[in-house]
Amino acid sequence: MGNSKKRCFVVMGFGIKTDYINGRKLDLNKSYRLLIKPVVESKGIECVRADEITHSGSIDVQMYRELLQADLVIADLSTLNANALYELGVRHALRPYTTIVISENKLVYPFDLNHVVIHSYQHLGDAIDYEEVERFRAALGGVIQSVLDKNQADSPVYTYLNSLIPPKLQEQIEKAVVESERKVETPEIGKALSLIIQEAEDAIETKDFVKAKNLFQTAAMLSTSNSGQKDTYLTHRLAFTTYKAAQPDLVTSLYESLDLLKSIHLDTTNDPETVSSAGAVEKKLYECGEGEQHLENSILYYQRSYYLLNNRYNGINLAMTLLYHATSNLVNNDQERIADLVFAKRTWSRVLYLCDRDWKLIQQKEKNDQALIHDGTKDGQELQEYYNSQKFWILVNRAEANFGLGNFEAYQIALTESKNIPFHPWQLESFTEQIGKLEAELKKVGHLLAPKWTAPN
Template sequence: MGFGIKTDYINGRKLDLNKSYRLLIKPVVESKGIECVRADEITHSGSIDVQMYQELLQADLVIADLSTLNANALYELGIRHALRPFTTIVISENKLVYPFDLNHVVIHSYQHLGDAIDYEEVERFRAALGNVIQTVLDKTEADSPVYTYLHALIPPQLQKQIERAVTESVKTEPAPEIGKALSLIIQEAEDAIETKEFAKAKNLFQTAALLSTSNSGQKDTYLTHRLAFTTYKAAQPDLVTSLYESLALLKSIHLDTSNDPETVSSAAAVEKKLYECGEGESHLEESILYYQRSYYLLNNRYNGINLAMTLVYHATSNLAISDQDRIADLIFAQRTWKRVLYLCDRDWKLIQEKEKNDQALINDGTKDGQELQEYYSSQKYWILVNRAESYFGLGDFASYRKHVEESKNIPFHPWQLESFTEQIGKLEAELKKVGHLLEPKWIAPS
């Protein structure tokens, strides 16, 4: 399976595959007395491919999660089906559009909500997967389509030949030094982000990206996103230089043609910061284009609120050559804020429903319950301040103040308040320049 946050390019949804693994797969496998290992948990310092082939050959059980149609997972599933006739289970989240050639493979589905997985779904799928594992371990029927349709294959002979080849391959590999599993490096990097040690996080993500790069040079998009983020946050040797370095990283994963909303919105944020740093209006134009692409792909609050901000920037820049241009920008920004308000209402209802369903886990005192509570609090905080910012842009200052006060009752990190306050300050400064063009006029609150 993939790891980290991955995008399903068919529908633009982002899925946290680490949660799928940690909540749905690993605990079920371990409850059966089986050691559970994902590729990024293997300790290595040489080629990961040799170890991956060994695991696919020798593992007593393989589970392939095809969510987001991860190309590596599909390829590895094909290898497993070729090597072993038995004990392979295929799963995916339930909105996956299956490729035609997988129609004859049994795929066990689960419901993934994007950022989270409903606790009731966790319990349901854990029970279902546990039953499937037990059934697969007990039966002797082939679950590999290769051995189902090619009856003449003799797995023991084929297995011995491949095992000898793999053994010889290992002998030619230089003796690896004791290293860290990729998953541990990534976790250390994420922990460093939490403590604002961005330079440390950047170095760790650089190591992780190097380890995960395939022999063909293909980069992992999730790690590139995180490396780009920590690069400009580290601001070394200075902010502008780090922003250009971050942009180059995003361009290395085909930014111009990518349908990955995370890649595009990350580039939009970097271009926006470059414009704010005085690097030229071409960066503002690029930022608007990237935010538009990701906003229309995902129909979400984050890209909507930032698209509206860049449109106000456009109205006050030299790119708007007449009052008609400026009014057009402001009207478009107002429409976007109104849409964000609708999205806030939609998301608030979803969060409340999910939080209600997950109360049992939240209240059980476990680390998972604590993380889930923090997640819901963070989502509620962003919804409230997104509402506040939208009302501020629309000139409804009573509603703006109301939602700001409500946000203070939600647990939040200081950086969240800092980010919101900074954005409101920039928005007010720009609207003071052009707010008089609107009808009714936008007049800054006293």
């Protein structure tokens, strides 16, 4: 690698990944950016993750090279990412020491990892508490220093086969690696995957969904393994930007988006994000007049993701699809309509409970993170924006649930409170559109409820 500066290769997924054991979503980018990279760089060590490697050839060649030659490897096994587990095994086979294993503390370890020392941190879903950041940075810094100083075997392979001699990269193989990196296949190759993804996310912020779609297509292609395995996070983002781009038209783009989700095993997956995304696409197809089968599919997908995650987003949308079902041609008597409405009411009531729960959690987390929020850094600014967004959605979810239940005074209070929190115009537009649909459907069947639902004046 031709650089006298020590180099650390970080083995982990990127983006938002789901822990299939407990259904929690973890933002691995935050783990890397807040917990790992600053600590490594504070030791004067260059730190790189696979998505930061400039793509000038086969990513697999570059990845194996890093696993062999990096002075230090940190492997984060959170969500039991199969690629991370495999790469850790390769590293353990190639190097006897300087490998550190970490994970989020709710990871359920497979039996074969019981003999590996795993340093844990607390990840609060899609955020990390500032105090935990400080604690784990100090702990990881100490572990890194100890590993670099002692050169003591941390690989179980070299522990149990203590006479094994580590391999070296032969000169002719090194030349082949360099040659492979000269290949150019697409205009975006030559950029790190992380930069392409960031450009795509920036394009979403400015509503340039066509540009975002094209960038995510490139990112998805670069991240696809030789076996054809696709990265689920990038597929989710590509599916989202595909239907948002609406090219050549909305309906065509929705079907294209659905095909992308099917390509990551939609019918059998336990990934709630995949299922939830499919629910949104199927719901939109029904609203576009593509047939009632899409409504039935949407209900099933939202039910699966709602029961897996027990969250507000899927609850709100499940209630809406149940209301659509009550007003559709799929039911032909009031008894069935009432059944849909009762289920929807129960779901709205549950959403109110989840809003109260999440509000308390977000307030406590925001309180704990005041030091980081006010430290004048970009991380602090982004964290405040995150908390503002979370509070806005909690309040409008509370407003929508109360609207569905006919609690119009509570609806107005929640709506007024939401407008006192900084938000993007599109957020309020999305909520207003949803309330309009909700009111239109309830006007058709609200008389079947007890007490009757009547539109507010």
